[in-house]
Amino acid sequence: MIDKRNNDIDVDIPNDAYDTGKDIPTFRAYLIAIVRDSTGKVINVHKQKSHSPTANFIGLLLPLSWFNNTGSSYTITNVASGTCSYKPGIGSSPPGIAYPSTANNYPVYIVTIQVGSGSQPNPSSAITLAAPISNGSGSGQLLYYPASLPASVIVSGSSAYFYISQEYTNQSGATITVTEVGIILQLTLADSSASSTPNCGNILIWYDVLSSSVSIPNGGSLTLYYTFTVNP
Amino acid sequence: MVAPDAVSEEDIDKLIIPDDLPDEPTFKAYIEAKVYDKEGHLIQHHRQPMRSLTQYFLALMSIPLVGTYNGSSSNQAQSLLVNILGLPSQISAYQYHAANILWDWSIVLGSGTQSFSPTLTNLAAPISNGTGAGNLYYGSLGVFYTATSITATTTVTNYSASAITITEIGLRATIYIQYQNLSAMYVYNTYSSLLSYDTFSTPISLPAGGLAAFQITLTFTG
Numbered sequence: 001m002i003d004k005r006n007n008d009i010d011v012d013i014p015n016d017a018y019d020t021g022k023d024i025p026t027f028r029a030y031l032i033a034i035v036r037d038s039t040g041k042v043i044n045v046h047k048q049k050s051h052s053p054t055a056n057f058i059g060l061l062l063p064l065s066w067f068n069n070t071g072s073s074y075t076i077t078n079v080a081s082g083t084c085s086y087k088p089g090i091g092s093s094p095p096g097i098a099y100p101s102t103a104n105n106y107p108v109y110i111v112t113i114q115v116g117s118g119s120q121p122n123p124s125s126a127i128t129l130a131a132p133i134s135n136g137s138g139s140g141q142l143l144y145y146p147a148s149l150p151a152s153v154i155v156s157g158s159s160a161y162f163y164i165s166q167e168y169t170n171q172s173g174a175t176i177t178v179t180e181v182g183i184i185l186q187l188t189l190a191d192s193s194a195s196s197t198p199n200c201g202n203i204l205i206w207y208d209v210l211s212s213s214v215s216i217p218n219g220g221s222l223t224l225y226y227t228f229t230v231n232p
Numbered sequence: 233m234v235a236p237d238a239v240s241e242e243d244i245d246k247l248i249i250p251d252d253l254p255d256e257p258t259f260k261a262y263i264e265a266k267v268y269d270k271e272g273h274l275i276q277h278h279r280q281p282m283r284s285l286t287q288y289f290l291a292l293m294s295i296p297l298v299g300t301y302n303g304s305s306s307n308q309a310q311s312l313l314v315n316i317l318g319l320p321s322q323i324s325a326y327q328y329h330a331a332n333i334l335w336d337w338s339i340v341l342g343s344g345t346q347s348f349s350p351t352l353t354n355l356a357a358p359i360s361n362g363t364g365a366g367n368l369y370y371g372s373l374g375v376f377y378t379a380t381s382i383t384a385t386t387t388v389t390n391y392s393a394s395a396i397t398i399t400e401i402g403l404r405a406t407i408y409i410q411y412q413n414l415s416a417m418y419v420y421n422t423y424s425s426l427l428s429y430d431t432f433s434t435p436i437s438l439p440a441g442g443l444a445a446f447q448i449t450l451t452f453t454g
Binding site for chain 2: 099
């Protein structure tokens, strides 16, 4: 009888049971932009809460139980609108997120924190920036330096955080204005025999429209920091 | 927007440190518990915000954020996986074979209490899975998601002869790295981390023959 009840219980709590006004955030993300002029002087500091993991992020964070319970795969969409079926599993055949090995490698890594000059209304469904600013020193371009990865998590009392950062310089000859930012991940899946290695390509994993734009003067630079924290 | 008066590197360092910006909370997490007696009557419905994600949650979420590798030409794992989750920097795999990583979650319950730390690795007094005295029988994990949230649920049944009081709850990850070893045998290694830890503001008492449904929701409001 108990076993039957176990199956019958509806564990989905109605939304109207939530007293959302009293909740305490347990996780936050921040986006910080530092703008310097051509002499290296800081001329603008922008800090805002970061709001928007994309659907790709949610899919990649899902635990194995979801895939096992539903028998479904999760569709990852890359910046070129190509799709990739993600369905990890225990066993030699299901391709999962590739991990470094002494044998074959299919690196999964942050490509860049991309900046853009557009905006779009529904970040969770975004698959690319609205108007990416390309890497270069030509008109309308910024020179991208490599993203810096976190070395560790910094713990302070009950709080902990890590951050990633990237620097850009403007050698375009004119001021460039940034209005949107996104984290781009290169995703390759691999099974343990390396017989199936779907390359999902570059995927947008996190996206923010700036609450106010930042302008980088010619010869100046921009440094972005994404800070992810628990229990701030 | 912060006034553009932070000109020193020290000031910039301070900006990176999390603080409180005066607008809406961005991310929220909830814990729910519904308790039923042996007749199936709902006898307690408890809900509270989750306050206590750990550093291991941050390290796990770094995988979809920055990947598993140190870079495009690296064959080493990125630092958070090694330094925080204790994963190997590199797997010794057979010839041309590859390795991959995946994870599952579980909800764990306990009867103790302890002060929270982001480095906690276990509950103070975990309640074992079973049907004997002091044990709870854990059901499998249910998971559903929306565009901006992931919810994990599990039911536990008290088959023992006495009521069991639940005072703490955690979300645990089991991480699998699978590959073909140097003997060309398929194997996987497992690693376990506590992703969250909370004590209930009101203890949950589960009567003999009763069951309870626990739910943890992580909401990323876009």
